[in-house]
Amino acid sequence: xxxAARTYEAGQHPELPPPRTEVGVLGWIKHNLLSSPLNxxxxxxxxxFLWSIIxxxxxxxxxxxxxxxxxxxxxxxxxxxxxxxxxxxxxxGRFQLFVxxxxxxxxxxRVNLSFVLLIMAIxxxxxxxxxxxxxxxxxxxxxxxxxxxxxxxxxGLTSVDTDQFGGILLTxxxxxxxxxxxxxxxxxxxxxxxxxxxxxxxxxxxFIEFIRGVPxxxxxxxxxxxxxxxxxPGTGFDLLLRVLIMVTLFSAAYIAEVVRGGLQAIPVGQxxxxxxxxxxxxxxxLLIILPQALKISIPGIVNTFIGLFKDTTLVLIIGMLDPLxxxxxxxxxxxxxxxxxxxxxxxxxxxxxxxxxMSRYSLYLEKKLHTGH
Amino acid sequence: MPTSMTDGxxxxxxxxxxxxxxxxxxxxxxxxAVHKWYGNFHVLKDINLTVNTGERIVICGPSGSGKSTxxxxxxxxxxxxxxxxxxxxxxLSNDLKQIDAIRREVGIVFQSFNLFPHLTxxxxxxxxxxxxxxxxxxxxxxxAMRYLxxxxxxxxxxxxxxxxxxxxxxxxxxxxxxxxxxxxxxxDEPTSALxxxxxxxxxxxxxxxxxxxxxxxxxxxxxxxxxAVANRVIFMDFGEIIEQNEPEAFFNxxxxxxxxxxxxxxxx
Numbered sequence: 353x354x355x356a357a358r359t360y361e362a363g364q365h366p367e368l369p370p371p372r373t374e375v376g377v378l379g380w381i382k383h384n385l386l387s388s389p390l391n392x393x394x395x396x397x398x399x400x401f402l403w404s405i406i407x408x409x410x411x412x413x414x415x416x417x418x419x420x421x422x423x424x425x426x427x428x429x430x431x432x433x434x435x436x437x438x439x440x441x442x443x444x445g446r447f448q449l450f451v452x453x454x455x456x457x458x459x460x461x462r463v464n465l466s467f468v469l470l471i472m473a474i475x476x477x478x479x480x481x482x483x484x485x486x487x488x489x490x491x492x493x494x495x496x497x498x499x500x501x502x503x504x505x506x507x508g509l510t511s512v513d514t515d516q517f518g519g520i521l522l523t524x525x526x527x528x529x530x531x532x533x534x535x536x537x538x539x540x541x542x543x544x545x546x547x548x549x550x551x552x553x554x555x556x557x558x559f560i561e562f563i564r565g566v567p568x569x570x571x572x573x574x575x576x577x578x579x580x581x582x583x584x585p586g587t588g589f590d591l592l593l594r595v596l597i598m599v600t601l602f603s604a605a606y607i608a609e610v611v612r613g614g615l616q617a618i619p620v621g622q623x624x625x626x627x628x629x630x631x632x633x634x635x636x637x638l639l640i641i642l643p644q645a646l647k648i649s650i651p652g653i654v655n656t657f658i659g660l661f662k663d664t665t666l667v668l669i670i671g672m673l674d675p676l677x678x679x680x681x682x683x684x685x686x687x688x689x690x691x692x693x694x695x696x697x698x699x700x701x702x703x704x705x706x707x708x709x710m711s712r713y714s715l716y717l718e719k720k721l722h723t724g725h
Numbered sequence: 726m727p728t729s730m731t732d733g734x735x736x737x738x739x740x741x742x743x744x745x746x747x748x749x750x751x752x753x754x755x756x757x758a759v760h761k762w763y764g765n766f767h768v769l770k771d772i773n774l775t776v777n778t779g780e781r782i783v784i785c786g787p788s789g790s791g792k793s794t795x796x797x798x799x800x801x802x803x804x805x806x807x808x809x810x811x812x813x814x815x816x817l818s819n820d821l822k823q824i825d826a827i828r829r830e831v832g833i834v835f836q837s838f839n840l841f842p843h844l845t846x847x848x849x850x851x852x853x854x855x856x857x858x859x860x861x862x863x864x865x866x867x868x869a870m871r872y873l874x875x876x877x878x879x880x881x882x883x884x885x886x887x888x889x890x891x892x893x894x895x896x897x898x899x900x901x902x903x904x905x906x907x908x909x910x911x912x913d914e915p916t917s918a919l920x921x922x923x924x925x926x927x928x929x930x931x932x933x934x935x936x937x938x939x940x941x942x943x944x945x946x947x948x949x950x951x952x953a954v955a956n957r958v959i960f961m962d963f964g965e966i967i968e969q970n971e972p973e974a975f976f977n978x979x980x981x982x983x984x985x986x987x988x989x990x991x992x993x
Contacts, residue, residue: 624802625839629853629905630828639852643843721843 413438413697420444423687442691443698446682450675450698453518459510463521466499470528478713496529514592518673520702525592526664526674527706530599531657537600538607539646543637545612556608563605569666571598576670595667603660610656614649615641647721654714658707675699739953740929742936748956749778752811753909753940754799759808761794768794769805770964778908781941783951783972786961787987792944795961796911799942800831813908829857832902836914838894840886840901846873847882850901857905865904872900876930892923896930903934910934912943946991952976960984 360366373382385395416437421427427441428434443450452460473495476488503525505511517525544556563571575594618641626636646653668677679695682688754776761769768791776782784792797803798810801817801824810817812827841849850869854860860868873879876896886894895915902910912931916924928950935941935954945951951958952972959969960981968975968984976992979985 619837619839621835621837621839622841625835625841628800628802628828628831628833629901630825630857631853632825635856639856640841644841647843 411437424690427691438694438697439691440694442682442688442694446678449519449682450678451520453521453673453678454516455518455521456510456512456516459505459512462502462509466502467524469495469499469502470524496532514590517592519675519678522667522672523661523664523674526596526599526667527661529596530603530660530664533600534603534607534660535653537604539611539642541604541608542611542615545608546615560605560608563602564609568599568602568663569669571602572666572670574598591670591672595670595672599660599664602663603656606656606659607653610649610652611645613652614645614647617648618644650714650718650721654710658710661706661710662703675702738925739949740932741953742932744936746779746781746935746954746956747938748780751778752776753778753780753813754942755809755811756795756798757809757811759798759805759810761791761798761803761805761807768964769798772808772966774959774966776909776940776942778940779938780957781935781955782943782957782959783955784942784944784959784961785946785948785951785987786967789963790961791964792961793913796833796913796942796944799909799911800828800833802833829905830907831909831911832905832907833911833913834895834898834902834915836917838886838891838898838918840894840898842886845883845885846878846889846897849886849897850904853901853905869900869904872903873897875903875933876900877926890923891919892926895919895923895927899927899930899934909940909942912941912945914944914946916945916947948976948991960987962987 373379386392416431418427418430418437418439418441421430421439421441424439424442427439431437452463455463472488473492476482476485476492482488501507501509503512503517503521504514541556541560544552545560547553547556572595575598576591622640622644623636626640631639665674665676667674668680673681676699679699683690683692683695752775754774756772756774759769759772760767772795774795784795786792794803798805799812799817805817813830815823815827815830817823817827840846841852844852847866847869850872851860851862851865854865854868855862870879870882873882876899878893878896878900881889881893881897886897889897899915915931916927919927924947928947931941931943931950932954943950943955955972957969958972958975960967960975960979960983962983968979968981970978970980975984976988979988
């Protein structure tokens with residue numbers, strides 16, 4: 353019978369299966385959790401730690417939570433112990449505020465429509481197996497204008513003042529605009545910084561270094577207050593538009609550096625091969641260099657985008673109400689004061705869902721582009 | 726004739742041309758008093774070289790002698806500081822239009838292949854005809870398949886360069902250059918990065934190319950190839966052309982001391 357303990361003649365050894373404790377679940381446990389006495393002790397400690405944290409947390413957040421109540425006191429009265437569970441009734445009551453800000457009730461269908469249009473605009477960009485992708489992309493280019501008109505109004509729709517934008521609507525506007533426009537601008541800055549033309553290079557370097565030397569909050573302050581000094585008196589310049597421009601330029605400078613790192617990683621032989629085939633600078637960059645450089649830069653680019661998306665909450669400093677701002681404003685209500693844990697957990701959950709989705713998409717993109725090397 | 730070498734493919738293993746190779750009357754490349762410096766380092770010293778159409782020239786010499794730099798000056802991958810280079814009656818200067826025109830006439834094959842890793846083999850070959858010559862995609866792909874058949878790897882058309890062996894990648898690189906229908910082909914040590922088994926398949930392609938009448942300048946250490954195909958062998962050392970002659974005379978009767986020293990090191 354075949355047996356690993358037997359000896360065989362040269363060339364006669366049969367193929368044997370590995371021992372049962374080396375493969376599968378048992379093997380994983382043995383190698384990762386119990387491989388040494390120290391590891392075994394740490395495994396027990398970790399199990400005890402997780403056991404004492406996770407079930408109570410789950411009870412607090414989900415099982416014992418209160419979903420309907422009139423006020424904080426009412427909420428706490430319904431629990432066995434005051435503050436013994438989450439009071440989601442607070443968030444449920446304020447949910448519309450969190451999502452739409454102060455957008456007029458009657459016109460909220462425009463926001464919902466914009467959201468659907470956003471999904472339709474993103475899908476052709478993200479998934480290249482989509483049939484009819486060319487038409488999808490044409491629509492994506494037109495999307496900013498369509499949605500801008502839908503949300504702000506004018507030309508047949510009732511105007512809505514951008515001061516009334518708030519909550520998730522505001523975050524998505526600033527985040528999506530910042531992300532989509534800062535990528536091409538950032539790529540252009542990166543190429544400009546590597547250019548042989550001295551004026552272009554110096555301008556790009558100055559811009560990038562100035563932006564990186566100043567915190568985003570300072571730029572937002574500049575946008576909200578100082579810009580008026582540079583413009584003729586009386587010319588209003590919508591605050592939201594100013595914020596969008598600042599956030600886009602801020603992100604573009606960081607993207608430029610990430611893309612420049614990717615460009616530096618391309619071997620010079622690629623440039624030489626492209627040049628020797630007769631490709632112009634623009635065609636060589638578009639067809640050969642940038643596809644490879646952007647592919648390498650995906651982790652850095654998505655990292656910057658995730659950071660940008662979270663940085664949008666800084667607009668609360670200049671008086672715009674993003675979800676965090678609305679949460680803090682809601683906490684000022686006397687009937688509900690003191691439920692800060694629920695508010696911050698909810699806002700954190702929103703950001704986590706968005707940022708984690710971006711992160712997962714990045715991994716999907718990297719796997720898909722791993723074309724055989 | 727060299728009977729054995731320290732490395733490379735022996736002359737009797739290479740496929741020899743099946744017909745007599747001739748040289749044309751027109752001047753394809755003319756280099757007059759060309760000098761080049763890298764900073765203070767004088768890398769090309771007074772290069773004078775005339776290449777007629779159909780000539781197959783092998784340039785050899787020790788490392789750092791300026792062989793690669795010389796041929797890279799011809800398609801402006803390197804700039805020369807003094808002297809004149811004229812390629813197919815177009816003078817090589819800073820004028821971008823002229824540089825582009827020359828690059829369409831001159832193909833180059835690199836030691837490290839330099840294939841585009843994010844494109845398939847077929848896309849690698851059809852890219853330049855589509856985007857530089859404005860060919861339609863179907864036409865360019867048909868032409869690319871013809872050249873891939875000529876280098877004997879049409880079945881690899883849908884693969885990515887990373888999935889091919891070194892010899893196959895170099896043959897794709899040759900097909901890619903040929904798709905632009907160049908009049909002159911430059912080879913910068915095309916087989917130096919290859920395993921011995923793969924060198925022969927690339928050299929066979931180059932012999933077939935020579936048979937078709939292509940003007941070729943090869944920097945290579947494959948002296949068997951030089952003997953089979955070249956009509957002139959040039960020896961360079963420290964940036965100067967020391968000696969040039971027909972292969973038979975070059976190997977059997979070197980004139981200059983440095984040539985004799987070099988040949989004694991690579992042949993035994």
